[in-house]
Amino acid sequence: MVEMVQTDVLIVGAGLAGLNAARVLKAEGVSAVVVDKGRSVGGRMATRRIGGGLADHGAQFFTVRDSEFQTMLDEWLADGLAFEWSRGWSDGSLAETRDGHPRYAIRGGMNALAKHLANGLDVRVNFKVEAVAHVDDTWRITAEGGGMAHACAVLLTPPVPQSLALLDSGRVALSDANRRALEAIKYEPCIAAMIVVDGDVRLPAPGAIQRPHAPIYWIGDNRRKGISDVLVLTAQASAMYSQQLWDRTDEEIASALRVDMLPIIGEQSQIVEMEIKRWRYAQVINTYGDRFLMADGQPNLVFAGDAFGGPRVEGAVLSGLAAGRALATALK
Structure with a gap:
């Protein structure tokens, strides 16, 4: 039609x-x-089902600086839609880090916020x-x-x-x-991976690390975040590493990431499933x-x-x- x-x-x-x-x-x-x-609605407020669980594979959390946005967030918190996930991320030392600034996430995955906002609108x-x-x-x-x-x-x-x-x-x-x-x-790209793991992983509370200068700059545990019933990690590559991997097949990218993720997943746990997502315009730099x-x-x-x-x-x-x-x- x-x-x-x-x-x-x-x-x-x-x-x-x-x-x-x-x-x-x-x-x-x-x-x-x-x-x-x-x-679906949402753009980079993206949540995907994988391996019986859920993974946010675009935006991972958000912060608040503006008073108008704070008012909106207060409503989402009161409605139980949003929650405070963290007040800081480890830089990869695997020790918990707190800087006092709240980071918020959405129950059911970040895409649930877009669906909430779309309610009552004419969306095609x-x-x-x-x-x-x-x-x-x-x-x-x-x-x-x-x-x-x-x-x-x-x-x-x-x-x-x-x-x-x-x-x-x-x-x-x-x-x-x-x-x-x-x-x-100008924009920078990002390759994201959603990784279903059988076993344990080495991530400090509250279940994520952020390493600005590492090839894999973000690793988050969607189960500890509270949106997945099974252990699903989201890994996001830096812009430089994403550019290096961009033209490889999904299988080749997955093979490279398996090696990169060994310090987190370890040899006693097993990667059950992995999906790759390419974000060509992931981060605005200008x-x-x-x-x-x-x-x-x-x-x-x-x-x-x-x-x-x-x-x-x-x-x-x-x-x-x-x-x-x-x-x-x-x-x-």
């Missing part, structure tokens, strides 16, 4: 930025439809946008399989290189200043200065996401809120 959409605002990307923008627009009485190429998954064009004073979005959307405004929340590619496909010209600013945003960008000379075309609000869960949320408010104002 070919899907046809008509709305005030078409939001590309059902991650935290897109979903929070949609919630603002709905509250302001502006119709919005969120589309995503994936099978498996809607892979191929081009965004501006025709006869209307935004026209074409999707794989013949899907089509028409909107008064477009909010693009995917990684910026993907958003620019959609506009290029639709022959939408950006101002030189806008294009320079957007092309200056962000835009404001929480969103409204394009010059193109009516109601806005860019948002963690490249604008800051390269964290909190940044994506705040970017979406700001972009939603800007569009609500522009369309009234």
